[in-house]
Amino acid sequence: MSLVAVVTGASAGIGRATARELARDGAKIALLARGSVGLAAAAGEVRAAGGVALPIETDMADYAQVVAAAARVTAELGDIDLWINNAFTSVFAPFVEITPEEFRRVTEVTYLGFVHGTRVALDHMLSRDHGTIVQVGSTLGYRSIPLQSAYCGAKHAIVGFTESLRCELLHDRSRVRVTMVQLPAVNTPQFDWVLSRLSRPAQPVPPIYQPEVAARAIVHAARRPGRREYWVGASTVVTILANRIVPGILDHHLGRTGYASQQTERPTDPDQPVNLWQPADGERGADFGAHGSFDHRAHRHSPQFWLSRHRRSLLTGAVGLAVGVAAAGAVLGRR
Template sequence: MGSARQSQVAVVTGATAGVGRAVVRELAGRGMRIALLARGSTGLDAAAAEVRAAGGQALPIPTDMADYAQVEAAAARVSGELGPIDLWINDAFTSVFAPFVEIGPEEFRRVTEVTYLGYVYGTRAALDRMLPRDSGTIVQVGSALAYRSIPLQSAYCGAKHAIVGFTESLRTELMHAGSGVRVTQVHLPAVNTPQFSWVLSRLSRHAQPVPPIYQPEVVARAIVHAADHPNRREYWVGSSTVATILANRVIPGLLDRYLARTGFGSQQTDEPADPRRPSNLWDPVDDGRGTDFGAHGAFDARAHGHSPQVWLSRHRPLLAASAVAAGAAGAAVAAALRR
């Protein structure tokens, strides 16, 4: 199985905005053939133009990830027009910001179908083409909220938890079969994406990611690194993700009480919500508007463009070797001093 750097054909879902758009740009710089799966013609056209400008080949395919027939048709088209799929990155999602009792059953189902079943459908379409070749990589873009849920995002958190359970089951099946197909997960921190301007929200104030906030390019680089090194079962991006997941393992009850006090306010700015704001739950917000939302959201001034934790994670083998070497050198010096 080749790495993302060697792969020729990649599929990115949720490719037109936010993290997905940043991932597309990262891959396009490698001259890859990239299939862009998303709703909304304006974003698809703009993302495809960026791929071509960077020297890659783009195949934009309007796709609702909640519809398996559309996902399967898109995968068949990719294989027929671009060639065998080497890399599939699942990133598409939607959400509702509201207390659970204010989310309608049909809305909860829609979030689950896009955010969870969209990954299941994408993974199945990818495996149907990778398993016969015994080669390929699937990257599931997750979240710290896959391990530690927060208030006001019950549908999204539930879907992200489900993705972890599904992926872990799949991984063991692939291992049992001795398959050459690899699957890995990348869990993200809060990211400055357009979703906070178009998510269906019933909050009184404008929704925001829980600080610290990172730029989408930070996580895009981590996702592509994971695609290059898929033997690691999962990656955690950002110190806040590491702290959240580890703390939830040790003091989940304390986090419950902390989030009950702070989780509502930390997800809202001081600005009142605009009652005319768009929502992408049922329909893409760029259609009919002619607006390309791109990768960044409204929080550029507060978002970090780098993460020391990501650098350390990517260079873990080198750091481990350095630590061993330093320890050996220290032991040699100590032994010499005792003589």
């Protein structure tokens, strides 16, 4: 029987790449997002890759819309096995330049959108005692940076919310699993449509990874949800660990470097679309795809995540090698 999956934020970026990755195994995939143009294109890619696509225009900030979308999924595709929360929006600006309405909107989409998606997923999974929820997180859920206070706050909230939920599921001995995937900077179209008040165009803080790296990690986590959390990219590992040890030093470092590192040298496009209130593809009728504007600087693989995935095999091999070397040494020592 084919996996039935829901991917939020599926019209572009990481969500779109994840849907393609799932489609290779013939999954039935509900694609949730606001932009109709991007959703249609994403559905075409899923079908071309061998999957079944059900695009549903959904604003994750609206709980009623999420409930209605899930009802369509079960009616048209079947019981939901996997729910991937990924949708978000953001504002690039110093905190004092973000209006309360903008801050609330980012929080409602990026944090409450995960809460809504998780609640609806559980409504469909708990009664069957089956299912997996993957929360697509960020390094910024542990280490905040300047100019992204609304987004960082939402990602921190997702971590706290998910940890609380995980404890409750363990208490109930539920077979529903929830895991998180913490990502590095990714080359997605968000930098081409984010609301920004910076003097120059926004960019991800290097090193930058292609969305397919994130997608492979998310699908791997969905297949192996027993681990509570996955970290992707060496920069993610270093940043999270450093923040546990020397957070004050990182505060000062980011205060000095965090503004320049998040801006390109190009002049700002005055006609850049903004997706905070309306989907960006609706403004220009364009499909933004999975990749952003930084293909020339983005890594297609993460050696760190490959090592993380295969750590047990590597450890077993290392132990075997050590035993073999020790045995050989003992034999030679007796000669």
